[in-house]
Amino acid sequence: MTLPTPIILDCDPGHDDAMAILLAAANPAIELLGITTVSGNGSLDKVTYNAQRVCALANIVVPIAKGANDPMAGKASAAPTIHGVSALDGAELPEPTFELSNFSAVELIADLVSNCDRKVTLIPTGPLTNIAMFLQAHPELHDRIEHISFMGGSTERGNWTPYAEFNIWADPEAADIVLRSGLPLIMSGLNITHQALATPEILNRILQLDTKLANTIVDLLKFFADTYRDVFGMPDPPVHDPVALAIIIDASVAKLVSAPVSIELTGEFTRGATVVDLHGTTGQSANVDVAMELDVDKFWNLMIEAIDSLGSKQK
Numbered sequence: 001m002t003l004p005t006p007i008i009l010d011c012d013p014g015h016d017d018a019m020a021i022l023l024a025a026a027n028p029a030i031e032l033l034g035i036t037t038v039s040g041n042g043s044l045d046k047v048t049y050n051a052q053r054v055c056a057l058a059n060i061v062v063p064i065a066k067g068a069n070d071p072m073a074g075k076a077s078a079a080p081t082i083h084g085v086s087a088l089d090g091a092e093l094p095e096p097t098f099e100l101s102n103f104s105a106v107e108l109i110a111d112l113v114s115n116c117d118r119k120v121t122l123i124p125t126g127p128l129t130n131i132a133m134f135l136q137a138h139p140e141l142h143d144r145i146e147h148i149s150f151m152g153g154s155t156e157r158g159n160w161t162p163y164a165e166f167n168i169w170a171d172p173e174a175a176d177i178v179l180r181s182g183l184p185l186i187m188s189g190l191n192i193t194h195q196a197l198a199t200p201e202i203l204n205r206i207l208q209l210d211t212k213l214a215n216t217i218v219d220l221l222k223f224f225a226d227t228y229r230d231v232f233g234m235p236d237p238p239v240h241d242p243v244a245l246a247i248i249i250d251a252s253v254a255k256l257v258s259a260p261v262s263i264e265l266t267g268e269f270t271r272g273a274t275v276v277d278l279h280g281t282t283g284q285s286a287n288v289d290v291a292m293e294l295d296v297d298k299f300w301n302l303m304i305e306a307i308d309s310l311g312s313k314q315k
């Protein structure tokens with residue numbers, strides 16, 4: 001019997017982060033050890049509260065620890081236009097059912113990694129501040145990390161500035177530390193996450209599950225769809241974050257290409273851009289497996305099975 005892959009989800013919920021929490025908690029190939037939070041889609045307090053409320057919504061009980069409030073250089077700036085005032089607008093969510101961990105995010109990651117009998121995979125779906133701080137504070141634990149599979153960057157253009165994607169733009173110094181770490185990295189950037197669209201057909205499939213959880217998820221995704229339409233003019237919203245986890249659950253969900261990836265730290269107009277050398281023009285060695293093409297059906301089947309399994313347990 002294959003044991004489930006132990007993971008820690010480092011996130012800033014956020015609608016798509018919430019979907020990643022559900023997938024992590026429900027999929028039998030994954031053992032969700034804990035959740036850590038980082039300021040991004042909202043302030044640290046808001047996104048931490050949201051992680052707690054999503055766990056309450058789906059009866060998930062795992063340690064949750066608060067992480068970084070500010071990026072490694074400068075001050076935090078949240079993305080409220082996309083996720084609303086609460087950072088998770090669109091549905092009534094229950095109040096938290098358990099207290100936060102007394103550990104900080106870095107302490108919780110170190111504790112869970114040290115005490116796990118297998119190597120642990122980190123899934124960051126927000127700015128990379130906590131992960132970079134963990135790597136700097138605990139070099140002795142680097143060989144206990146199986147993969148870091150993160151949502152961020154793009155092989156193409158950005159969404160927060162013309163060339164920078166939000167998670168990388170929010171803390172480029174942290175992203176630079178992670179990308180230079182030498183650890184096995186998988187990058188799910190906008191080029192693939194924009195294939196994970198919550199279309200009306202997908203919303204319909206979720207509604208047909210006919211559970212309280214499914215209805216709440218559809219309300220959240222409808223809010224997300226409205227803001228994506230208003231802000232980016234996209235007809236359907238991309239559910240970015242669970243893609244980074246789906247690849248760990250089933251490698252055939254995405255086609256990966258090894259490439260050198262660097263973070264632009266100083267560009268006047270391009271700070272936070274991921275410079276992905278797909279054609280080997282820089283002569284640098286590949287440091288990242290870059291996710292290129294999504295098996296859209298497999299992705300949504302995993303996501304819908306997760307919502308079904310968590311929702312049916314509540315009936």
Ligand code: BDR
Pocket residue numbers: 014015016017041079082125126151159165166167240241
């Ligand atoms: C990323 O930014 C956030 O708004 C989403 O949660 C996702 O992690 C997409 O650029």
Ligand code: CA
Pocket residue numbers: 011012013014016017040041125126241
């Ligand atoms: Ca996120």
